[in-house]
Amino acid sequence: MKVKKPKTRQKDTRQLILDSAERLFAREGFHVTSLRAITGAAGVNLAAVNYHFGSKEALLEAVFERRLIPLNQVRRDKLEQIRDEAVEKGKRPSTKKVLQAFIEPTLRFRDSESGAKDLIALVGRSFTDPDDTVRKIFFRLIGPIFQLLFETLRDALPELPENLLYWRLHFALGALAHTMHISGCDKFLPVGFSDGCGTESLLSMLIPFVTAGMEAS
Amino acid sequence: MKVKKPKTRQKDTRQLILDSAERLFAREGFHVTSLRAITGAAGVNLAAVNYHFGSKEALLEAVFERRLIPLNQVRRDKLEQIRDEAVEKGKRPSTKKVLQAFIEPTLRFRDSESGAKDLIALVGRSFTDPDDTVRKIFFRLIGPIFQLLFETLRDALPELPENLLYWRLHFALGALAHTMHISGCDKFLPVGFSDGCGTESLLSMLIPFVTAGMEAS
DNA sequence: CTTCGATTCAAACATATGTTTAAATCGAAC
């Protein structure tokens, strides 16, 4: 018989490792974080990582997937809903609503579970991580939802040349990634930035910013 | 005799190490790049780094300083010129001109010398580098010019609440950092992005974007 | 209680890192 969880301890160990790795990968970086640091903080044996995940790289993949797959589902649903609504009404979707459909779940996700903030900060940085391992795993998970966002934005702004839309989206994602990362864990917040970095406050500032940028004449 | 007179080899070795380190730090990251990789690519002995710079950390500092100090001087001059002009005319500076004064020299710098593109990409990422060493060195060099940019922007948008200005500037810097990094070296450009990523083209897209975001109602 | 596969554990492994050392080499001033 293969399965079920006859043991209570297995899930615990896997979960403890994932939590600890998520936190440390986000705060210290993937390569700088050692398996000994992860297992030490998690209170499990060093070999547990390779037993349960196979390798450090596979652990990173699991850290990403655990939260990014559900988050992507939410973002996809919202984007498709906006698309359907537009088709139904025979109108183009509003730029602001499209951006909102992507950004809101992303930033709100920070408050959903403990540790989610770290994952969001990690994702914010993975965009431009110099490490090929990190970027490859990241883009495999995030690529399709970006494609959908781009296409929905094209519906909202059909008069914009595609190349310009492409780059403006990049500017917006840069602003979002920076926000995700800098507001993700305290160590990256310079003094004076602590005010008004609650999720709702950030949303009320970021969405008008990127909307205006996207629609700039 | 195309060969330069090797009167003293010191400058040559230092220069070779700086060039090689700049390239590798930008493309692979600070911690992932080993001194052996740097000296190997530079064709100098491993111990030369510690002899000429003292440590790997001091080498990173030298890599930053070599280009960032001159670049900061240009940005400071432009910003102060805009400020003086505004005072002279008794008007507030235009938001677009302020942003332009900071962004234009930054992106144009990419084309100034070979290797500058790598440095710009490295700077773009250092904003949110998880490594304390990198961030500490970076903010020491970049902090004062950011302060000046913030103050000049406050002159341009005095009606904006300071906290909102703070965060909008952060969004703009996020867009800039992302652009600096992604357009800095080819390995970070997904397919399809290669078009229109020349400096002038980027400027003509980025400056209207961040200006509109800054001035959003 | 015994058995057996799944898990945990301490130890070892092979390799890579930044740094140091001490001898060799170079370039010019004497």
Next chain:
DNA sequence: GTTCGATTTAAACATATGTTTGAATCGAAG
């Protein structure tokens, strides 16, 4: 040509890393 300080060089050093191993331990089924 000799001398001397500055540089280069190969080797060693101490430490850290991801991974593997084989025995110990655990939990329930027989």
